[in-house]
Amino acid sequence: MKTLWLPLLLSSIIWAEEDYFFISPDAAWNGTGLNQSNGTLNDTGLNRYNTTWDEARNHCQACYKELATINSKNIHLIVQNLSLDYWTGLRRSYNGTIPWSRWSNGDPVTYQNWYPGHPLPNKVKKMIPICSSTTQSPLSTLITTMATPVTNASTEIPTQTTTQTSTVSSPVTFPQFSTLSETNNTDVCPILYNVLECLNMTYEELERTVHEYSSVTPKTTTYSTTTNPTTFSTIFTTTGYETQNTTMNSTTTTESTTASNCIFEPEPDTEVYIEDACVVLLSFGMWKEKHCNETLPFICYDNQFYGQIEVSDVTTSAGNVSWSTPPGNITHYKVEITWNQTKQTYNETNQYKQLLDLTPGNLYEVQVFPVKCGRDLKPQNISFYTKPSDIENLTVVSMTTDTVSLSWSKSKGDRDVYSVHIRGMNSENDQACESEECTITGLTPGNNYTFTVTAIVNNTTRSAPVNISDVYTRPSVVLNLKSADKDSTVITASWTKPIGHHSGYKYYLYNSSDCATSNCSTNGTITTDTFIKVENKTDGTKYCLCVAALTNNNTLSGEMVVIPAYTKPKTVTLSLKFYSNSITATWTIDGNYEKFNLTIQGVTDNLMDTKTITDKTCTFKDLKPGVQYKVSVVTINGILESDPAEESNYTTPTEPEWVKATSNGTTIQVTWGPPKDSAGATINYSVTCASAFWGENTTAIDTTSTKHTFPNLKSGTRYTCYVHVVAGSLTSKTVTAHADTEPKKKTLTLTMLCSSATPLHCENSTTQNELFRKLNNTFTAKFNDDVHWKLKWVDRNVIKSLKQN
Structure with missing residues (x-):
């Protein structure tokens, strides 16, 4: 017996998406294709009978890729569609490889699912002796079968009432084995390995025993056994077989040997080893080998074809389609073109097709089916749009500061949208338009633009561009236009630059009581400055000033901005006379006037009085002494006012009504009453305390309060305190008060020395x-x-x- 090895060869396989085709009569001889990625079935249109393995392979190679290979990734797809037994691409020996190691397409075998006992090994046949003798022994049997040898085991023979005769023919032929030195224990038949272990023998000992036993002369042995039980055992030894008889009561054994003629024939097998075997995938998914020249259905596979298809030279009415050639016997190509629910089919033998008479801007879908053995392969698909036709009659309808409205004629054929490319001085962008009238937004005022319009389908396919250039948006209005209105004979105005671009400005000045944009003349004065000064105007007069920005070399004007501008009435020359309780104002003027507005205001107390008069003099009475007042005179001429003429000063101050000084220790506090007519007004006072003995004056204090404290004065000193009102450079009469600080007493003793010529004179x-x-x-x-x-x-x-x- 030889050990059969089925090595599992592992390798890296590049897995391609495949279709599987079951070629069998049960499929009405229409080959059925199974897509290994989604399990869908495809018709192949074949009309075949069962074939040998070679015929099946030739057909698969001609019309498909190869006979099917089976692996762990596709077995579930193939098995679920089995109905018969099919040839596959596995053969015992393919191109001299190790048996059962490679598929017919060269892939290694990485998956096996053999039927039990298969594949059959190429083992040495057991030889059975066929012998004849004079004793007419029963059919010889091989006593050396090694199915269940047991060392020192005995088999009990039941009690017999008749004599049994057994014939053993020898010599016996044993199978040949290689020595253990040539193979590992795991290479030996597992049953034999267990027997040797049970017999406690080595493989060499068994080999020698078989060799010695095979030289024994054939003989016939007849055993006669009484009714007494007899035990017969056969023992293997290193020198041959020993036969041991054990008689339990009385046993009679008779042995006779006669010569016989024997012949050896191979033991018959239920299944025969096939030298040239091919694998059949059984209907239930397992594998079995059969003669390759038997005829069976078969399974082909073909790699799904993913070719390259391209479209070129697309115009508004034509395009060229080309494609790649798939492997195999391709008879022709079926080209299907679909557009607007219309389909047209062509048969081509070349790898290109020119499409003519197409509609501009239309979607065309192209499918190219390679035809192989009458079978349509997976199509190569492509779709494309013809170019839309060019637009016509592009014109500018209107423009504003940030928009331009365009219009054009509708393009022939189809289109999805129009695209307007906007190119300005420093920017470029695109805007989509649905119709033939489009307003472009988001533009810069006063800018120069070029607009290019194309028709588009599918966001990518464009018509030839049509453009219009030198289109200016209107400049925006000037900003912060204002008139100074501070001169009686000059109009002065200024503004800031408008947003966007401009080339200059235009202004117009006219005399009117009602300023409206419609009155602005188109014939103005052009300037590039943002400041104007117009002289020799009448004082006290209202004017209207119009200003607009210009662009396109000062030929396109933006919107006019209008403001009133005035020349002021002249300002009077004012003089004032101040008294303790009144102020008299007088003034002169050389110019136009209607009346005067006079205002007197207490600077610190916000006391205000306003008068409107036509005279040029006015006296303000009942004022408070020692208070600062400001007098203002404004010339009025209609709605126009001059700059005010202003003068301010203090009314004549009067003295405080009373003053009082009190001491506490070395601190003196001075309090006083405000002037009688200044009650409620804010008055400034000056307070001073002085010591005549010490020749010391405290610092004068200016305050609006009616009391003040002088601390840290000299003790036991009389201080004189002075209080008067201060009004600018004017002062009132001074009011005084006295206070003595508390003395710190010290005793000084003076001793007088008296001397006199007259007795007792000093004692007198x-x-x-x-x-x-x-x-x-x-x-x-x-x-x-x-x-x-x-x-x-x-x-x-x-x-x-x-x-x-």
Whole structure:
């Protein structure tokens, strides 16, 4: 026996999408194609009978790719459509390869699903001896069969009442094995390997035993057995077989040997090894080998063809379609062209087709079917649009500062949309238009544009462009136009540049009480500045100023902006006279006027009075002393006003009504009442406190309050405080008050030495009183009331007592 190996060859396979075709009579001899990606069936139109494997392969190679290969990726697709047994592309030995290792297309076998016991190995046949003898023994049997050998095992023979005769013919032929040195244990038949392990024998020992036993002379042995049970056992040894008889009671054994003639024939097999075998896919999905010259249905496969198809030289009415050639015997190409629910079919033998008389802007769908053995292969598909026809009569309808309206004639044929390409000075963009009238938006005012219009289908296919150039948008209005209105004979105006582009400006000035755009003349003055000054105008007069931006070399005007512009009435020359309770204003003027507006205002208290008069003098009464007032005079001429003439000053101030000074320690607080006629007004005061003895003046304080405190003054000192009203450069009369700071007392003892020629003169009280009077006068002259002091006569004894204590 030889061990059969079916190696599983693994390799990297490039997997292509394939169709499978079942060629069988059951399919009415119409080959059925199965797409391995989606399981759909395709008709091939064949009319074939069952064939041999070679015929099947020749047909598959001619009309398809090859006989089918089977792997783990396509087995489920193929099996689910089985109805018969089919040839596949596997042969025992293909191009000298290892048996069952490669498919007919050269792919390695990576998947197997053999029927049990298959494929049959090429094993050595068992030889069975056929012998004849004089004893007419029963048919010889091979006693050396190795199905279930057991060492030292015995088989009990039941008690017999008759004599049995057994004939054993030898020699016996054993199968030839290679030695264990030539193969691994796993290479040996698994059953034999288990037997050797059970017999506790090596393979070499078994081989020697078989060799020795095969040389034994054939003989016939007759065994007679009584009714007593007898046990017969056969033991394999290294020198041959030993036969052991064991008699349990009384046993009689008779052995006779006679010569016989034997012949050996191979043991008959239910299945025969096929040298040239091909694989059949059984209807239930398993594999089995058969003679390749048998006739069966078969399965072909073909790679799905994905060719290249191109369209070129497309115009408004024509186009060329070309395609690639698929492998195999292609007889011709079926070309189907579909447009607007219309289909037309052509048969071509070349790989191109020129399409003529097409409609502009139409969608055309082209399918090219290669025809192979009467079978349409997967089509090559392409679709294209013919170019739309060109537009005509492109014109500009109108324009604004940021839009241009265009119109054109409708193009022939079909189109999806029109595209307008806008090219300006510094930008380019596109705008889609649905109809033949289109307004282009988002433009820059005063810019120069070129517009190019094309018809488009399918977002990509365009007609030839048609353009119109030198189209200007109107400039936008000037910004921040304003007149200075500050001169009586000159109109001055300015503005800022408009948004977008411009080449200059045009302005127009006219005298009118009603300014309207319609009154602006087209014949204005052109300038490139954003400032104008027009002189020699009448004072106190209303004018209208129109200004517009220009573009396209100052030939296209934007919208006019109109504002009123005025010359002012002249300003009066004003003079004022101030009193404590009134102000008199007078003025002169050289120019046009109707009346005057006068205003008097308290600068700090916002007190205001307004008058309108035609005279050139006015007195404002009941004013408050010491308050600053501003007088303004404005000349009025119709609705026009001059710049105001203004003067301001203080009314004559009056003194505070009263002043009071009080002390607390070394601090003096001064309070006062405002002037009698200035109650409620904000008045400025100046406050000063001074010491005559020390020759010291505190800093004058300007305040609007009616009290002030002076801290940290000298103790025991009389201070004189002065308060007056301050009004600009004017001051009122001063009001005073006195206050003494609290003294810090110290005692100074003066000892007088009295000497006199007259006895007891110094002891005389008159003398003492005179001395005290003179000292008092001396201190009074020195200190007066400016500082605190006190002179007192003290007895000497009292002083002495004070010192002792």
